[in-house]
Amino acid sequence: MTAFFTSFTGSLLWLILISAGIYFLSLRRLSGQIQTSQSKPHSLAYYYGRYAVIWAFFPAIIVLIVWTSFTRPLENQFIIQSLSAAYPDLPSSFVDLKIAQIKNISSGLIAAEDDIMRGLADQYGYASDRLSMLRYVTVILVSLIGGMFAISRIKPHFKARVVFEGFLRRVFTFAAIVAILTTIGIIVSLTFEAFRFFTQYHPIDFFFGTHWSPNVALREGVENALDEDVGGSSGSFGMIPVMAGTLLIAFIAMLVAVPIGLFAAIYMAEFASRRVRNYVKPTLEVLAGIPTVVYGFFAALTIGPFIRNLGLFAGLDVSSQSALAAGAVMGIMIIPFISSLSDDVITAVPRSLRDGALGLGSTRGEMITKVVLPAAFPGLVGAFLLAISRAIGETMIVVMAAGVSAQLTANPLDSVTTVTVQIVMLLTGDTEFDSVKTLSAFALGITLFVVTLCLNIAALSMSRRIGGRYE
Amino acid sequence: MSDTVKILASDVNVFYDTKQALHDINIDIMDRQVTAFIGPSGCGKSTFLRCFNRMNDVIPSCRVDGHIMMGDENINDQALDPVFLRARVGMVFQKPNPFPKSIFENVAYGPRIHGLVTNKSEAEDIVVDSLKRSGLWNEVHDRLHDPATGLSGGQQQRLCIARAIAVQPEVLLMDEPCSALDPIATSIIEELINDLKDRFTIIIVTHSMQQAARVSQKTAYFHLGHLIEYGETKDVFTRPADPQTEAYISGKIG
Known part of the structure; x- marks a missing residue:
């Protein structure tokens, strides 16, 4: 059960729960503020709730995603180190297979074939459990701190609607930028690889050559190329x-x-x-x-x-x-x-x-x-x-x-x-x-x-x- | 100015599907005079104008009954080819609508499709003559091959008039020709209408009663699909016979 709580999905569910809680807390906080200060709030009440949710949810989800994507390679690195300690002469082509085996043993999908593997899997399981727990605690903390920070700022004259609209604008801008960056990324990788090709094959031969046979050498002007290559x-x-x-x-x-x-x-x-x-x-x-x-x-x-x-x-x-x-x-x-x-x-x-x-x-x-x-x-x-x-x-x-x-x-x-x-x-x-x-x-x-x-x-x-x- | 009748419409009824837009219109349009159709929006004056060159054929739901005689031909006879009719009855529209071609090609368009010209020099003669007649020649003679869409609104409308008279029609229909133009361009077009009536029978639909008074010899007042009053322009405007006409021209309705 704890394994699920600390997993990615579990953390995400916790985040949503906390965000919902923060939403209602912020509404209560606002009405309390209105009672004491007897002033009219700048925005509609739900804008204050949305504002608090932004702070409770988004920093934490970014931490969760970044953490998850960066610790995978680290975990693998960790297994490789203990693997090479256990099997000093393991061929490199077997490493990926062993990593997969160890992960499967650790999650109980397959049985260990020997004690060394059993030990490695336990080691991995222990480390990865610790890491997940650490991630879970961090994410929840970030979420709570964010939410509390937002709630502490809620006052009737706080311009929650303006801030929320500003956030929306940033989200849309970000989406547009992602689309453009993807295009640029594709162009750059194409250009880079094409450039590598042109260092090995002359551009003039490529653009103006009249023979296309990637498997057989028949370069123009070198009719006996077969002898060479x-x-x-x-x-x-x-x-x-x-x-x-x-x-x-x-x-x-x-x-x-x-x-x-x-x-x-x-x-x-x-x-x-x-x-x-x-x-x-x-x-x-x-x-x-x-x-x-x-x-x-x-x-x-x-x-x-x-x-x-x-x-x-x-x-x-x-x-x-x-x-x-x-x-x-x-x-x-x-x-x-x-x-x-x-x-x-x-x-x-x-x-x-x-x-x-x-x-x-x-x-x-x-x-x-x-x-x-x-x-x-x-x-x-x-x-x-x-x-x-x-x-x-x-x-x-x-x-x-x-x-x-x-x-x-x-x-x-x-x-x-x-x-x-x-x-x-x-x-x-x-x-x-x-x-x-x-x-x-x-x-x-x-x-x-x-x-x-x-x-x-x-x-x-x-x-x-x-x-x-x-x- | 002559006193012969050019077009005689009798018992014209127009329907859009089942809705009747015009009721039993009887009117005689005088040869080489300007006849103005006035009336509030939706009174049917534009619909009636479009009966004279069968432009209502374009609207599938529209049905026109009755006789519209020009000479001994019934314009409204379905056997009559509207293509030939429209060569005899030209039309100028509310919004200037020059084709996206050169000034020259705009004016030469009509004569070409009707086979009035066989070569370039004949086309040039007609184009020059029409542009002179429409008062545009001095402004455009050095840029005949520029796009017509580059002209000002008033110039475009005069180009449309030149394009219409290049086919040498007998009748010229004008559907609120000045409604998209400024006062100066409007007065130029009104002068032009005055000059053109020596050659053409002109029917003009207008929202402006002042314009009707300025340019027309005869005025017809329409209201809710009925022809309320028709007579000499000066009579209609100074001593209208019908109280509805009086209410309209004195600004009480409309």
């Missing part, structure tokens, strides 16, 4: 064919998605009755909810073989994993993306412009093509750019349907590979983390990131331009 210890990493494959598939996808998406949007915005529109729009958006892996096997098992058979019928040699199949299915996937955004943009063109066009004797078609679409143009381009960056970043469909061989080709019936597929190939399975092969994934990743970032920025600035145009 035995066993494919280093491959060649020219990203041009991979990038070309990405662009080819994205291009095919846009070829499918732009006309269908745009025309569907025009139908919904200009021709469909409100009733039809209320059904068609959500139905189209269902397409966006289908998991990409489902699109992937649709492409690999249905469209791919279909295109191959069609090609055979016409006397063409078509790979069953073709850029066309992957691109077409990806196009279907981004139709709702384009139709939904375009519909919003087209509907945003003001009524007065349509009236103006109709009033001059335009037909509906003339009104749409000559006035509405030109007015919506920047927003439409923005929607298309967002869709392209979606297509470029899409992984699952191409992994399943486009193939993995990096060919530099513009033939949509060939099998090609994309940046995302190569990243998957490089980082899945057994890989050593420091090899050029693994690091090249980071270089690909940051290239992809930069490309999609530029597309998104262009799309955003395009959509913003539309704002001022109607006034």
